[in-house]
Amino acid sequence: MGENQSSRTHIKEMAEKLGLSAGTVSVVLNGRGDSVRIAKETQKRILELAKEMNYQPNIYARRLRKAGQEQAPIIIAVFWRKDNLNSRLGKFLAGLYESIVKRGCNVEIMVQPYEPGEFKEHLHQIHSSRCSGAMIGGLTEEEQVCLEEQDYDIPVILVGRNTEKFHCVLMDNYRAGEKCASAIDSSRIKTAAVVSFHKSSRAARLLEVGFTMACQDKGITVREDWKLRLERSTYEIGYHAVEELMARIPFPSAWMVLDSRLAAGMLAACQDNGIVIPRDLNLIFFEDSELLKYNKPSLTSVDVPVADMAEKALDILLLINENKVDIPIKRELLPVYHMRESTGKL
């Protein structure tokens, strides 16, 4: 037992095989063989064996060796859903990096992608022998439940998810919904629709409620049957959503859409059906994209403040590490707001 665990070659092993000391092997492997005047022949034997046994140095041992010369860094493990790597990870890392520089602290960022639904395979990585803290984005509810079943000896910070057990940074979804409503010109517009998804998260529902409530306050009607539930986010589904809404009488004249990837399809449908934005329709998208910004007319959006979230997550992590506070910290941030032509304002 225990054989397959430490299958990697070590210096000591090689030294024994060669009848040399570990020091000699180490020196040669580090290219200092000549300067320490190890026999050419010995060097050759060592290098050959290293190649043969596929020697890989243990980075941790090397770094430990350097302790005293250099500060040991704080290591942050960032867990991110594989299918989200493209969208927001870049912004998150950028925000994190900026904050690290600003604070002048010695931090290393480790990124660990995970398969959607399979986060549990990484639970063992959340441990003080691996990193100083974990930031986790994109968890499903089941994954979160699973995560919460255990305790961890380092701070865990959920990104974009609410939790009572761990720390978290998230957008104030209710406020985000309100913001969307405030983008509508209520002097002209009296009816509004919501386009969201069938399997909506708690976050999405809060957004919807915030929007609906704020609309009510402004005298804008949001009828129950104007709340569209789509299956997925594709061009075609966006296109059909417009046709469906057009069948409703009266035709709601402002739409809040909970996903910007539908935008292309929806815009095409509007064009094909002679709906002019913002004359006939106010459009507000959740999530920003170039598509929205450069469309003619440009489209208003409300987005998650990812960089901000990274900054706050770092704040929490450093605070916890310094004070060993044990109550969970929650930071709710305001959404980012891009007012554009699609809501009739410049």
Add this chain to the structure above:
Amino acid sequence: MGENQSSRTHIKEMAEKLGLSAGTVSVVLNGRGDSVRIAKETQKRILELAKEMNYQPNIYARRLRKAGQEQAPIIIAVFWRKDNLNSRLGKFLAGLYESIVKRGCNVEIMVQPYEPGEFKEHLHQIHSSRCSGAMIGGLTEEEQVCLEEQDYDIPVILVGRNTEKFHCVLMDNYRAGEKCASAIDSSRIKTAAVVSFHKSSRAARLLEVGFTMACQDKGITVREDWKLRLERSTYEIGYHAVEELMARIPFPSAWMVLDSRLAAGMLAACQDNGIVIPRDLNLIFFEDSELLKYNKPSLTSVDVPVADMAEKALDILLLINENKVDIPIKRELLPVYHMRESTGKL
């Protein structure tokens, strides 16, 4: 001297202050105080001092301790330009992760953003005591020169840059240029323009040459004065570029554009000037984006195969680590190709 270097608190230090042994302190700090039956009072003193001195465990020491129980991983340092974090890092990491899973190897990814132009500050991180290999994206020419002045004891792989000294993975720019030309319907189109930048990289120039040569072969004329050099990539500059090209007589009827961020401005200008795509004009963009895909008409693009590059970079790194080959390996990959309506084909 050496005081500010190791300012961090260590267990030994705390043990001395408290008149205890390191073992006792360690046990309590790991929450095993009760199970090992350390006096409550002692535990309290230890925890208080830890808080006061802001004790941070040395992750490397902890991980080394675990050696034998768990495999030491290969650590890949990914250096990425801060201002590119949003665009291609996600795809690169996704590609890297996929390849890691496919190969079933034990790899950790460390991401180190750097300020554009300031890569030299990270040179010391390219060392076997920090990681098993470095992948570097987005270097400027000066940065690359600076990097090449030194030797490193781990494999260095440049992403998207050519080099004789290190390994590299890059797109075959000449072939990419040819691909762009092949998107043009030469039975109908006889003239082509190139829109690029004033300060163009060697890569961009190769792309241009590949395009020009392939056009010649197809009987398409690319006149010198149809080669536009723009200052930067913005909406306005894209808009003006179209006006400039319209002033040329004859008006070139296919354009290869070396950057997709100009797209929005160019499309707006075409629309404003009654230029109909693809009837009057074939458009091919380098770099893909949603904007191109969902435009009406959808726009053809040629893009860097980032995920592929990540895979090949991993291949190289593992190969080098196994065989200690010392000749630089270069992998040139074919671009990714999105044929769309803007070149008149579906």
Add this chain to the structure above:
DNA sequence: CTGAAAGCGCTTACAG
């Protein structure tokens, strides 16, 4: 030219 020892910071049996 090479070996033996010390030590990086930490944890874990073990002894008392």
Add this chain to the structure above:
DNA sequence: CTGAAAGCGCTTACAG
């Protein structure tokens, strides 16, 4: 209830 020792894998003076 606590201490002393051993050891994780590696490197670096030092001795010979």
